[in-house]
Amino acid sequence: MTEARRTVYFVSDRTGITAETLGHSLLTQFTLDFEQRTIPFVDSEEKANQVVEQIAAAGQRSGLRPIVFSTVVDAHVRRVMQTTDAVLFDFFDTFIAPLEQELHMPSSHVIGRSHGVVDNNMYDVRIDAMNYALSHDDGAVTNHYSRADVILTAVSRSGKTPTCIYLALQYGIYAANYPLTQDDLTRGKLPRKLVEHKRKLYGLTINVDRLQKIRSGRLPNSDYASLRQCSYEVARAEALFKGEGISFVNTTTMSIEEIATKIIHEAKLERRLY
Amino acid sequence: MTEARRTVYFVSDRTGITAETLGHSLLTQFTLDFEQRTIPFVDSEEKANQVVEQIAAAGQRSGLRPIVFSTVVDAHVRRVMQTTDAVLFDFFDTFIAPLEQELHMPSSHVIGRSHGVVDNNMYDVRIDAMNYALSHDDGAVTNHYSRADVILTAVSRSGKTPTCIYLALQYGIYAANYPLTQDDLTRGKLPRKLVEHKRKLYGLTINVDRLQKIRSGRLPNSDYASLRQCSYEVARAEALFKGEGISFVNTTTMSIEEIATKIIHEAKLERRLY
Numbered sequence: 213m214t215e216a217r218r219t220v221y222f223v224s225d226r227t228g229i230t231a232e233t234l235g236h237s238l239l240t241q242f243t244l245d246f247e248q249r250t251i252p253f254v255d256s257e258e259k260a261n262q263v264v265e266q267i268a269a270a271g272q273r274s275g276l277r278p279i280v281f282s283t284v285v286d287a288h289v290r291r292v293m294q295t296t297d298a299v300l301f302d303f304f305d306t307f308i309a310p311l312e313q314e315l316h317m318p319s320s321h322v323i324g325r326s327h328g329v330v331d332n333n334m335y336d337v338r339i340d341a342m343n344y345a346l347s348h349d350d351g352a353v354t355n356h357y358s359r360a361d362v363i364l365t366a367v368s369r370s371g372k373t374p375t376c377i378y379l380a381l382q383y384g385i386y387a388a389n390y391p392l393t394q395d396d397l398t399r400g401k402l403p404r405k406l407v408e409h410k411r412k413l414y415g416l417t418i419n420v421d422r423l424q425k426i427r428s429g430r431l432p433n434s435d436y437a438s439l440r441q442c443s444y445e446v447a448r449a450e451a452l453f454k455g456e457g458i459s460f461v462n463t464t465t466m467s468i469e470e471i472a473t474k475i476i477h478e479a480k481l482e483r484r485l486y
Numbered sequence: 487m488t489e490a491r492r493t494v495y496f497v498s499d500r501t502g503i504t505a506e507t508l509g510h511s512l513l514t515q516f517t518l519d520f521e522q523r524t525i526p527f528v529d530s531e532e533k534a535n536q537v538v539e540q541i542a543a544a545g546q547r548s549g550l551r552p553i554v555f556s557t558v559v560d561a562h563v564r565r566v567m568q569t570t571d572a573v574l575f576d577f578f579d580t581f582i583a584p585l586e587q588e589l590h591m592p593s594s595h596v597i598g599r600s601h602g603v604v605d606n607n608m609y610d611v612r613i614d615a616m617n618y619a620l621s622h623d624d625g626a627v628t629n630h631y632s633r634a635d636v637i638l639t640a641v642s643r644s645g646k647t648p649t650c651i652y653l654a655l656q657y658g659i660y661a662a663n664y665p666l667t668q669d670d671l672t673r674g675k676l677p678r679k680l681v682e683h684k685r686k687l688y689g690l691t692i693n694v695d696r697l698q699k700i701r702s703g704r705l706p707n708s709d710y711a712s713l714r715q716c717s718y719e720v721a722r723a724e725a726l727f728k729g730e731g732i733s734f735v736n737t738t739t740m741s742i743e744e745i746a747t748k749i750i751h752e753a754k755l756e757r758r759l760y
Contacts, residue, residue: 218589226744227743227744227746227747228747229507229656229743229747230507230508230511232760233503233504233507233508234504234507234508234577236760237504237557237577238581238582238585241559241582241585241593241594241595242585242589242591242593242594243591243594244589244591248760252747252751253747253748253751277588279585279588283511285515299584299588301581301584303508303511306580306581307508307512307575307580308512308515310573310575311512311515311516311553311575314551314553314573315492315516315518317516317517317518319515319516320515320516320517321515335741336703338648338742339648342647342648342651343647346620346623346647349620373616373620374612374613374616374655377616377651377655378655381648381651381652381655381742382503429610467609468612468655469501469503470500470501472501473501473502473503473526473527474527477526477527486506486510486522
């Protein structure tokens, strides 16, 4: 019999993403294994009642009091949520009152639209930046680099594409990427089409063993995935970055979010979305 | 002279994403215009002292007390942050103590890795799901639909691609997408290659005027962007969804996050990332 795990609920009247973000960053502080459940779109007292029952049932099953992170805004729904026997972290309750006091105004109590930017202009920027990242992926199109806020360059499989997409999605930043070719690496020089955009370049590098592992997952036993080839490419890429004075970051132990925010911070990129 | 805006800081020892998420969802409750600044990677007392000075300077410039959302974990850095004259919302302070009490254990006080999943398996799932979304975009490859958790289908420019990418990035869900062709719409039937995966299908639709606007931004004055063509496609697509019993969602006023969470919720998809 496995040990009972405590159930953690993320409850929201919208997507649940804020509740999850909030909760995750707290739970990572404890070396425990939690059973995690997100319940989005809890926007009526009826639904809230069902959620309270569901939480109570989970507590009875495990014998451990559930923990609830709630970002519900509506006062009626929150009142129902507050009837739970679980440990309730009511995000709105905790922070909104002191904010109202400081700002000398009541909050709107309108269900949050913090993810969403339903404002069509913001939406357009976001989608446009994403389309830009997709169409300028892997050096496929290089004739619109003048529109780029940043051009990521690195050897294949070091994290360029996800980082570009994340920069677009989260920050509305136009990020192109250019994979260093065998020819670039051998010559030890930037290709001509990148030279004029040199100040926009940001390099990524990665530890050789990690690169080998990633490439092997894609093309097992290939020359491309060989330790020799990976070592060669990484060494040459780093030498190129240093020689050309291009800032670079080692992505080996970083998440996409960390790589993206690091680049924004270091390259002082202007974000378009908040 | 424009009215002074209050400055809001999001301070973090990591990416700042949790602090921003927290702060944004609270600030949207107030009909005020804020000047927003994120300061990530504040991981030493020295850096914290600089941040405290920077915040004080902003307060003096605007004459309005700044608001600070901090997710700093390190006790020494937090102590410095607490010397600020600004309104400080210390996320860690607020929630960690009650959590420690409930869980009967001290928190690790290790800088958060909530975004990140530096665990390589989790990283692999995420990147693999994203590569899947990219290589199964716009019906380009249809022979691996058996691996898909969900296949989004809709007319061109209704939000399929960003939704698929978001599902991969945030939840590790394998999402393919299939654009309904003129032929599919005219026949009013699913193409043969989708029939066997029918239970994985989820439709997107969009209001005609919004679709026309998006398409016009891409190909102005084209038949593709004409009101007549947009109306025809949307009507036929919705009829197809209804006829085939495919659930669908209207994306017009929804953010990518909302579309993605709606689909997960309604289609009861299993996420791989938390």
